[in-house]
Amino acid sequence: xxxxxxxLLGDDLDSRTMSFxxxxxxxxxxxxxxxxxxYADLQSEVYTSMRxxxxxxxxxxxxxxxxxxxxxLRALLGEEDYNRIAVQWAPAGNRAKMVxxxxxxxxxxxxxxxxxxxxLDSESSLGETPATSKAREERFxxxxxxxxxxERIAASAxxxxxxxxxxxxxxxxxGFSQATxxxxxxxxxxxxxxxxxxxxxxxxxxxxxxALRDLAGSIRSELDTLLGPEIAKAYLQQNGMNWISGxxxxxxxxxxxxxxxxxxxxx
Numbered sequence: 001x002x003x004x005x006x007x008l009l010g011d012d013l014d015s016r017t018m019s020f021x022x023x024x025x026x027x028x029x030x031x032x033x034x035x036x037x038x039y040a041d042l043q044s045e046v047y048t049s050m051r052x053x054x055x056x057x058x059x060x061x062x063x064x065x066x067x068x069x070x071x072x073l074r075a076l077l078g079e080e081d082y083n084r085i086a087v088q089w090a091p092a093g094n095r096a097k098m099v100x101x102x103x104x105x106x107x108x109x110x111x112x113x114x115x116x117x118x119x120l121d122s123e124s125s126l127g128e129t130p131a132t133s134k135a136r137e138e139r140f141x142x143x144x145x146x147x148x149x150x151e152r153i154a155a156s157a158x159x160x161x162x163x164x165x166x167x168x169x170x171x172x173x174x175g176f177s178q179a180t181x182x183x184x185x186x187x188x189x190x191x192x193x194x195x196x197x198x199x200x201x202x203x204x205x206x207x208x209x210x211a212l213r214d215l216a217g218s219i220r221s222e223l224d225t226l227l228g229p230e231i232a233k234a235y236l237q238q239n240g241m242n243w244i245s246g247x248x249x250x251x252x253x254x255x256x257x258x259x260x261x262x263x264x265x266x267x
Contacts (some may be wrong), residue, residue, distance in 0.1 A: 005119050021083050024077065031076055034083075039069040064148030079240060083111075092117035102156045103148060116143050141257040157259035163188055164259075166240035170231060183225050191243065195252035199266045208266040209250025 021029050042065050048056050074082040087093035096114040101107065105113065120136050145153050158164050164185060171181055200210045223232045223241070236244065243253045246263030256262050 006116075023088070024081065028076060031105055032073065035069060035072050035076065039065055039072075083129060087114060090118070092121050099144065102160055103152060109148075112147060113144070116140065118149070145257075146264055154255065157255070157257060158185065158188075159259070161259035161261070163241050163261070166235060166238050168236055170227075170240075174231065176227070180226055184223065187241070188261065191215065191219055191247065191253050192255045192261070195247070195254065199252045205267055212247050212250050212252060212266070216244050219247070 001038070021032065024032050039198060046058055046061050070082075070086065073085070077085070087211075092114055095117045096110055099113050100110050117140065120140055123136065125253040134189075136149055141153075167181060167184055172174075194215045195212065198208050198215070201208065201211075203211070215230070219241075220232075223235070226232075227235060235241070241261075243263055247261075250266070251263040252266050253261050253263050
């Protein structure tokens with residue numbers, strides 16, 4: 001099918017499926033295409049033999065082919081040019097791009113994040129479980145905090161949150177002050193801290209749920225005071241601080257490294 005499609009479309013196919021080719025010197029593009037095609041064919045044979053059920057040896061074969069492809073591309077292009085194209089299609093590159101957008105990374109910082117993520121991704125295996133995957137993501141978050149500092153990470157997470165983004169749209173339209181903007185977002189920290197205190201208190205589950213509902217009422221009241229009832233209602237209706245509904249159900253809230261506010265049950 002690939003060969004028939006190439007006969008019909010020629011190199012147009014590569015221009016779409018290998019969008020990184022414009023980063024390669026013109027005299028080496030044909031060789032890069034050949035290497036990528038050859039290894040794609042070999043990988044296709046592995047996937048065909050798997051019959052939709054992967055065994056450990058299949059994973060090893062695919063990993064071996066990927067390593068060999070990278071060696072061939074690196075030998076053809078040299079280390080610097082190879083890194084420029086590898087980042088375009090490697091999963092580590094995609095994750096590093098996300099971090100770059102969140103933290104406004106310099107080029108040097110981007111390559112640091114890329115290296116960190118590559119090292120972590122190389123640990124994944126067929127036998128990976130949700131628990132080991134979660135642990136790897138937590139290690140990545142810890143490494144980012146060590147690299148860039150908690151303050152920069154926290155500021156980035158806040159900007160990425162729905163709470164911030166909806167509130168910023170409201171401010172652009174309605175023009176309330178920076179002080180009000182900051183005070184509204186500070187309610188997130190207050191809710192998380194209050195929830196943690198309640199969750200860790202020596203109270204019955206019923207008493208904890210009551211305390212969390214009281215905290216939700218207090219947050220709502222302060223939001224009304226800061227924004228006015230009409231704006232506060234519109235803000236909540238557009239999923240700003242939607243974690244308040246979790247508090248009202250008797251659930252605690254915690255702020256995740258991504259900026260997401262997660263609701264969880266108390267015991």
